Amino acid sequence: MSKWRKSLLLLILLSFLLLTGCWSSKEIEDLALYAGLALDVGQPAPVEEEFEAKGATYSKKNKVMATIQIVPTKSTSGDEKKKMIAPKHYINISASGDSILEIFRQFSIRRDRPIIGHHLKVIVINSDLLKKQTIEQLMDFVLRDNDIRPSTLVFISRGKAQNTLISSQPNEIPAFHIYGMIRNRSRTSKVIQAVTLSKLDGLMYSKRSLVLQNLETAKGETEFSGVGIIKGSTGHWIGNLNQxxxxxxxxxxxxxxxxxxxxxxxxxxxxxxxxxxxxxxxxxxxxxxxxxxxxxxxxxxxxxxxxxxxxxxxxxxxxxxxxxxxxxxxxxxxxxxxxxxxxxxxxxxxxxxxxxxxxxxxxxxxxxxxxxxxxxxxxxxxxxxxxxxxxxxxxxxx
The missing domain is CATH 3.30.300.210 (Nutrient germinant receptor protein C, domain 3)
Known part of the structure; x- marks a missing residue:
């Protein structure tokens, strides 16, 4: 085979590889992308209580409540858009249990699309939950899950973590808003260096005490207010430092x-x-x-x-x-x-x-x-x- 024919064949093979894309990919419209995850002390959400009252139960202990913020991706037709008075830019759903993965699988029997964590931006953990459970226990699944990026940011909240994923501002997606607030380190020293999942993993492994940026909420707004302290030797929250x-x-x-x-x-x-x-x-x-x-x-x-x-x-x-x-x-x-x-x-x-x-x-x-x-x-x-x-x-x- 001549040299130019070999080159042409190689070029054709490369073009096939480029055109095939990701063989295991799924259409984004077929997935429910969640951008925020809030973890609180376990208690059944109101909708769960109603389901359970009707016999929709399974074996679990309510140790943690997980709330995810789904960013809708389904396109809307022109006629449908005219009918929509106030389109919602995010959907929050909550459930309780003693396995975060199992809770996520429970969401699958309530939603019309599988949830996926490729675009998870922020994780917010309630400080009272961190008094009961260690940070290693709560982060084990998200650190093992290949869908979740190591660049995801981790925060703490003395109030209910799920409230940080609620906004009174129109057109605002709270998870994206919190993620963007970190940029204000260029204006104030009250914002600490972002703690990513990868950084948190290293700190937990070394058993070093650490701080996470604390979030406070009021009237649908969220503020960075000091930091929460996690004791390295125990993995529990022990208190907060102010601004x-x-x-x-x-x-x-x-x-x-x-x-x-x-x-x-x-x-x-x-x-x-x-x-x-x-x-x-x-x-x-x-x-x-x-x-x-x-x-x-x-x-x-x-x-x-x-x-x-x-x-x-x-x-x-x-x-x-x-x-x-x-x-x-x-x-x-x-x-x-x-x-x-x-x-x-x-x-x-x-x-x-x-x-x-x-x-x-x-x-x-x-x-x-x-x-x-x-x-x-x-x-x-x-x-x-x-x-x-x-x-x-x-x-x-x-």
Whole structure:
């Protein structure tokens, strides 16, 4: 066979492969795609109670309630669209049991299409559920399921997780909305780095304590409000850190990008500093087996808002120094309150000190990692702060 004929045959074979597509694929219109999953303490949903009252039962214990948010894909004809006054952009369905996979299979006898998790964006877990069940138990199925992507984001909620998948805003799909809110890390340090399923899997495997962004709901709206703490050794939720504590974590872990420091001046009027850069560096000291940490925090920003009408904040050096000290004191207070909660209240390290020690002395870390949370609570941690005002917005001296 000539060379050009071989090339032509190869080209034809390649074209067949490209045209066949995915042999095991299904038409998207034939599937029910769910974008959100909420897990709450188990109790039968109202529709379940009615089904069960009519004898529609099966063997189970109500340990968890799973709610999925289905994004309809069925196309609508022109005449049908005219009849629709307020089209619904998502459907939430709930069921309880003691196996998430089995609950999903129960959905199959209530829906007209199989549910599929290829487009799952967010998982929200209720904190009360995490007091009863471990995070490893609740995440086992979703980590094993090949349909669910490792990039799916995981959150926690002190209220009912299913309420985070409800929105009062027209045309809004709550799961997509929550997923998009993570982008606002560029505006505030109250939003932590996203915790994906793949990242969570690694943290659980290492038995390290961790935090998940907390969601609060009110009147059909959802807000990021602090973080929930999962104890590494038990896998249970043990408490929450508030919004300012969350900012403190960003400072210590060198993970912040933006935000503000608001404090009050001598006349108790608010004054605000806009962060333009925030950096921190953690140094590890090990002497005769005694571990200590020192964190240096540096920031530059602008004096952006002043409410005091009694006096004028000028660019005079002594004046600037006074204002910088006000903001520095507020930053120190934020860090001090966070460290008290981590070392004295919850006795967990979720601020990255263990990671710094593991890099500094891997052998020592290996010998103490199983007891690290307890050791951390007794470890000395010191800080120094450098804050500089470099801009004043559009302010002009008179």
């Amino acid at each position: 300012e504590d969350t900012e403190g974590l960003a400072w210590i872990k060198n993970e912040g990008h933006a935000g503000v420091i608001k404090t009050y001046d001598r006349d108790n009027e608010p004054i605000t500093y806009e962060i333009k850069s925030m950096k921190s560096k953690t140094k590890v000291h090990v002497n005769d087996g005694k571990i200590a940490f020192h964190v240096s925090i540096k920031t530059e920003g602008r004096l952006i808002e002043i409410w005091n009408s009694k006096g004028h904040y000028t660019k005079d050096e002594s004046n600037i120094k006074e204002v910088e000290e006000l903001f520095k004191a507020k930053l120190k207070q934020t860090i001090d309150e966070l460290m008290h909660k981590l070392q004295s209240v919850y006795k967990v390290d979720v601020a990255g000190f263990g990671e710094a020690l593991a890099l500094k002395d891997p052998r020592l870390w290996k010998s103490i990692k199983d007891d690290w949370d307890d050791l951390f609570s007794k470890t000395e941690v010191t800080f120094d702060y450098e804050l500089k005002i470099t801009e004043f917005g559009s302010f002009t001296d008179e």
